[in-house]
Amino acid sequence: MVRVENLTKNFLRNQRDFDAVNDVSLQVKEGEFAAVTGHSGSGKTTLFNMVAGLIRPTSGKVFIGDAEFTAMTEAQQAVFRNENIGYVVQSQSLLNNFTILDNICMPAYLSRSVTEFKERAVQLLTEIGLAELAGEYPRNLSGGEIRRVSIARAMLNRPQVLLADEPTSNLDSDNARKVMSMIRDISNSGTTVLLSTHEMEYLDYADTVIKIKNGRIE
Amino acid sequence: MAADKKLRIPQMAVQNLRAKKFRTVFMMFFVLLMSATFFFSTILMENMKAGITNTTERMGADYILVPKEGTENIRESLFAGVPCSVTFDRSVEEQVRAVKGVRRVSSQLYIATLAASCCDAAVQLIGFDPETDFVVKPWIEKSGELELKTGEIVIGNDIIAQVGDTMKFYEVNFKVAAKLEKAGMGYDDSVFMTYDTANLLKDSPVAKEKLPSGEIDGYASMLMIDISEDLERKEAKMLGIDIQEAAGTGQAMHAYSADDLMSGIASQVRKLSGYGNVLTYIMVVSTALALISIFAITINERKYEFGVLYTLGASKKQIVSIILSEALLISFAGGILGVLVSYYLVMTFKNFISVKLGIPYLDISVRQAAPVAGLCIVIAAVTGIIAAVCSAYRMSRSEIYCLIRECE
Numbered sequence A: 001m002v003r004v005e006n007l008t009k010n011f012l013r014n015q016r017d018f019d020a021v022n023d024v025s026l027q028v029k030e031g032e033f034a035a036v037t038g039h040s041g042s043g044k045t046t047l048f049n050m051v052a053g054l055i056r057p058t059s060g061k062v063f064i065g066d067a068e069f070t071a072m073t074e075a076q077q078a079v080f081r082n083e084n085i086g087y088v089v090q091s092q093s094l095l096n097n098f099t100i101l102d103n104i105c106m107p108a109y110l111s112r113s114v115t116e117f118k119e120r121a122v123q124l125l126t127e128i129g130l131a132e133l134a135g136e137y138p139r140n141l142s143g144g145e146i147r148r149v150s151i152a153r154a155m156l157n158r159p160q161v162l163l164a165d166e167p168t169s170n171l172d173s174d175n176a177r178k179v180m181s182m183i184r185d186i187s188n189s190g191t192t193v194l195l196s197t198h199e200m201e202y203l204d205y206a207d208t209v210i211k212i213k214n215g216r217i218e
Numbered sequence B: 001m002a003a004d005k006k007l008r009i010p011q012m013a014v015q016n017l018r019a020k021k022f023r024t025v026f027m028m029f030f031v032l033l034m035s036a037t038f039f040f041s042t043i044l045m046e047n048m049k050a051g052i053t054n055t056t057e058r059m060g061a062d063y064i065l066v067p068k069e070g071t072e073n074i075r076e077s078l079f080a081g082v083p084c085s086v087t088f089d090r091s092v093e094e095q096v097r098a099v100k101g102v103r104r105v106s107s108q109l110y111i112a113t114l115a116a117s118c119c120d121a122a123v124q125l126i127g128f129d130p131e132t133d134f135v136v137k138p139w140i141e142k143s144g145e146l147e148l149k150t151g152e153i154v155i156g157n158d159i160i161a162q163v164g165d166t167m168k169f170y171e172v173n174f175k176v177a178a179k180l181e182k183a184g185m186g187y188d189d190s191v192f193m194t195y196d197t198a199n200l201l202k203d204s205p206v207a208k209e210k211l212p213s214g215e216i217d218g219y220a221s222m223l224m225i226d227i228s229e230d231l232e233r234k235e236a237k238m239l240g241i242d243i244q245e246a247a248g249t250g251q252a253m254h255a256y257s258a259d260d261l262m263s264g265i266a267s268q269v270r271k272l273s274g275y276g277n278v279l280t281y282i283m284v285v286s287t288a289l290a291l292i293s294i295f296a297i298t299i300n301e302r303k304y305e306f307g308v309l310y311t312l313g314a315s316k317k318q319i320v321s322i323i324l325s326e327a328l329l330i331s332f333a334g335g336i337l338g339v340l341v342s343y344y345l346v347m348t349f350k351n352f353i354s355v356k357l358g359i360p361y362l363d364i365s366v367r368q369a370a371p372v373a374g375l376c377i378v379i380a381a382v383t384g385i386i387a388a389v390c391s392a393y394r395m396s397r398s399e400i401y402c403l404i405r406e407c408e
């Protein structure tokens, strides 16, 4: 479950304040698949970054499960993020110096509590049909493959919440559909999903649609 | 089920370094250069200083009287074994002995040979008077009780010959009666003989051109002077002037304490080591700056990489550990390689260096080199840590989000 209360992020631009996210409140129930849509610049990424704890909101609160995420210290947030939030950022986010398998295992490498993960990593790789690429480096993968690996990596530590920021951008419709059905399956297995997109044709994969415009929910 | 094997932070650092080989080697090279310079200059300076101490201690005379003209030559001979021929009339010995407060006086005669069969270069012959000597004999007798007969010599440790060998100087044969222990000063390249033995040279036709005419034992190159123990410091100081005056009838003479005599070289070394230090500091600081800027630039480039780690739940501590590990790996490897390269160079060109720089004794035994090597590696590591901390600090100040997307 993700609950956002009166979340606002204020940026300075050309010496003037503006709210990239303006007093947003929303709730996504456990296992629900919510899609956030809006034009470019409407504040989707800013919202996701606040939910993931990568930027501090100017005001407002974020709850994940029972925990008040925004009340935690930075170090606590890091551990919490590692265990409970899978975040697929908008751009290419694989680590180029590491193999695909090491990339997928990275959340476990960084964790203190997770000790068994190899089997799951291999299983995730098999599910996305890339088992034979385990030893490859990211530079040898296509855009669609990279996107699927990022999602698999986000799921390694079995997070409560998956945040996927425009996971279909720059993909052809074949690959985009593959990614969307993969995320649908993740949601079906009980993970709460918050996804952003500005491509309307994929909205029917989601349970609910949240529209955002100029930082406000419509 | 057993826990799966994890990639630990040092291993991640190694992978990052391997993936960027050129950058890694480039940075290591900087550290290597710094550590090699530091090792080289420190070892040389230590040896120079040790050489001065050895010389001063070995001389064991309160005053040394030398002609003003020949001071520099005598000094070079004592310190580094550069051969010289210096002479003045030995009657001065009697005049000095008459000075109140003087306890013992003994003449020594310095004669440079022509290039000798034994050695690459000319050798310093030192004649002493066994009747009055109090400097050479105790040193010789360290290698065993010895009564030198006429025609017998005692050789310094660096002279290539063995006891029982015959050595030829100025066409005259001498028999090696003993070989001295290492002194770490000019004596190592010198050949000792009594005045009687030195007198054998006077019949050599080759020596005639080089040596003063007449009886050789009528000449001296320096006087070793011991003063009475019950003199006050101030009186002892003044005595130098009395000695000088007593001697100063013919040539201009100068009485030095052993310290003073060597202070010319000491100040040269101080100057040199001053330059050396400044050079080393400049080297260390510029390496640090170079490392910091290379780090800062690459870390800037790599902000994205670290931003990704943050999104995966890495703590800032873990990120800083990765940066620190990379820096430490580079600086340790660079530091150790630098020491090895420098050590190898000093070993290989040992003789060349000690001749060119006039260092009597280049000791690079493990005992001497290990602390310097340790210091080099520590300095290298500290430089690396500073570079890493600077970049890590700069990075940790920006909000995490800025790491995955450049902030305006």
Ligand SMILES: Nc1ncnc2c1ncn2[C@@H]1O[C@H](COP(=O)(O)OP(=O)(O)OP(=O)(O)O)[C@@H](O)[C@H]1O
Residues within 6 Å of the ligand: A011, A012, A013, A020, A038, A039, A040, A041, A042, A043, A044, A045, A046, A047, A090, A198, B407, B408
């Ligand atoms: N660090 C920042 N400083 C100032 N302005 C920012 C910053 N980050 C984002 N903005 C601005 O906030 C607004 C919202 O940006 P955001 O990235 O959230 O939009 P978005 O909906 O994700 O757009 P897109 O669909 O193009 O990804 C934009 O106008 C953007 O320029």
Ligand SMILES: [Mg+2]
Residues within 6 Å of the ligand: A044, A045, A046, A090, A165
């Ligand atoms: Mg966005």
